[in-house]
Amino acid sequence: GNSVTQMEGPVTLSEEAFLTINCTYTATGYPSLFWYVQYPGEGLQLLLKATKADDKGSNKGFEATYRKETTSFHLEKGSVQVSDSAVYFCALRRNTGFQKLVFGTGTRLLVSP
Amino acid sequence: DAGITQSPRHKVTETGTPVTLRCHQTENHRYMYWYRQDPGHGLRLIHYSYGVKDTDKGEVSDGYSVSRSKTEDFLLTLESATSSQTSVYFCAISESEAAFGELFFGEGSRLTVL
Numbered sequence: 001g002n003s004v005t006q007m008e009g010p011v012t013l014s015e016e017a018f019l020t021i022n023c024t025y026t027a028t029g030y031p032s033l034f035w036y037v038q039y040p041g042e043g044l045q046l047l048l049k050a051t052k053a054d055d056k057g058s059n060k061g062f063e064a065t066y067r068k069e070t071t072s073f074h075l076e077k078g079s080v081q082v083s084d085s086a087v088y089f090c091a092l093r094r095n096t097g098f099q100k101l102v103f104g105t106g107t108r109l110l111v112s113p
Numbered sequence: 114d115a116g117i118t119q120s121p122r123h124k125v126t127e128t129g130t131p132v133t134l135r136c137h138q139t140e141n142h143r144y145m146y147w148y149r150q151d152p153g154h155g156l157r158l159i160h161y162s163y164g165v166k167d168t169d170k171g172e173v174s175d176g177y178s179v180s181r182s183k184t185e186d187f188l189l190t191l192e193s194a195t196s197s198q199t200s201v202y203f204c205a206i207s208e209s210e211a212a213f214g215e216l217f218f219g220e221g222s223r224l225t226v227l
Contacts, residue, residue, distance in 0.1 A: 034215075043117075043203055043218030044156070089155060100171065101216060105155040 002027045004090050004104035012110045013080055021075040021107045023064075023090035031092040033057075033066055033073040034101070038087045047075075047088070051095070085111045116140055117219040119204050125225045132191040134222050136204030138184075144207040145187040146171075146216065147179060149200040156203065162187055194226045 007022040025033065032051045036044040048057030053068035062077045075088060090104040116139030126132055136145060147159040148171075158171030160179040168179050176198060178190045191198055201223050205216040 041220075043205075043220050044216070045218070046215055049215070100158055100161070103155040103157075105153060 002031065002092060002094060002102045004092055004102055006088075006090050006104035006107050009087075009106075009108040010110050011107060012112070015082055015111055015113050016079045017111075019075070019077040019080045019084075019109065021088055021090075021109070023073045023075065023104060025071050025073065025090075025092050027071075027092055027094060029094055030068070031094045033064070034091040034093070035062070035064055035073070035075050036089040036091060036103075038089065038106070040086070044089060080109070080111045082111045082113055085109055117204060117206060117217060119202075119219040119222045121222060122220065123223050125227065126194055127227050128195055129193050132194050132224065132226075134189040134202055134204075134224070136187045136189070136219060138187075138204075138206050140206060140208070140217070141184060142206040142208045142217075143184075144209075145181065146205040146207075147177075147187065147189045148203045148205060149173065150203060150221070151200050159189065159202075191224075194224075196226050198224065199226045200224060 003026045005024050034049045035047040037047045038044045048059040050057040050066035056065045064073050064075045087106045087108045089106045091101050093101050118137045120135045146161040148156040150156050157173045159177050162168045162181040180188045201221045203221050204219040207216050
């Protein structure tokens with residue numbers, strides 16, 4: 001079946017450090033891939049997406065590249081801020097018909113000043 | 114921000130009592146979803162709706178029922194709450210089949226079953 005595996009957290013960084021949160025997936029066919037972010041006390045928000053191999057999604061300084069050969073969609077940011085502290089969820093959706101979104105377990109990011 | 118309102122936002126109840134959570138949207142989106150969020154599990158789909166009176170089960174539907182009598186409202190009912198249903202429940206909406214994966218979430222309803 002379809003599944004998403006994320007690195008365990010929390011990830012603790014100092015402000016302006018480089019961020020990588022790993023995400024790998026298992027799916028039949030070629031799914032669309034997503035990163036969602038959940039700030040404290042809020043619902044999830046779509047951060048970025050990629051719909052086919054080699055696509056790069058980007059938003060708010062975050063980016064992730066859809067790597068079919070390694071079945072990965074790692075989230076990166078060059079310089080994190082305290083305001084980036086949140087839980088990040090990787091997710092996939094198959095592209096045929098009505099397919100539900102499958103989420104990873106989430107990775108908490110803590111950024112200190 | 115997408116117009117999604119969940120109510121109640123917090124509820125404490127006792128085992129065996131019925132509970133209904135409401136999701137109200139002002140976006141006129143066709144698709145609505147109920148997820149639960151638990152540590153170590155991420156988000157898991159309970160039920161979803163693809164139109165008025167059209168609903169289907171997700172991966173963790175046991176013990177839950179839903180109803181959608183109007184486009185804007187999607188109700189989640191726990192007929193007889195159990196402690197294992199203590200969780201944070203999120204409603205989400207999406208506009209169309211082409212936009213699947215691009216969900217807009219409500220702020221969540223925290224349910225505690227004692």
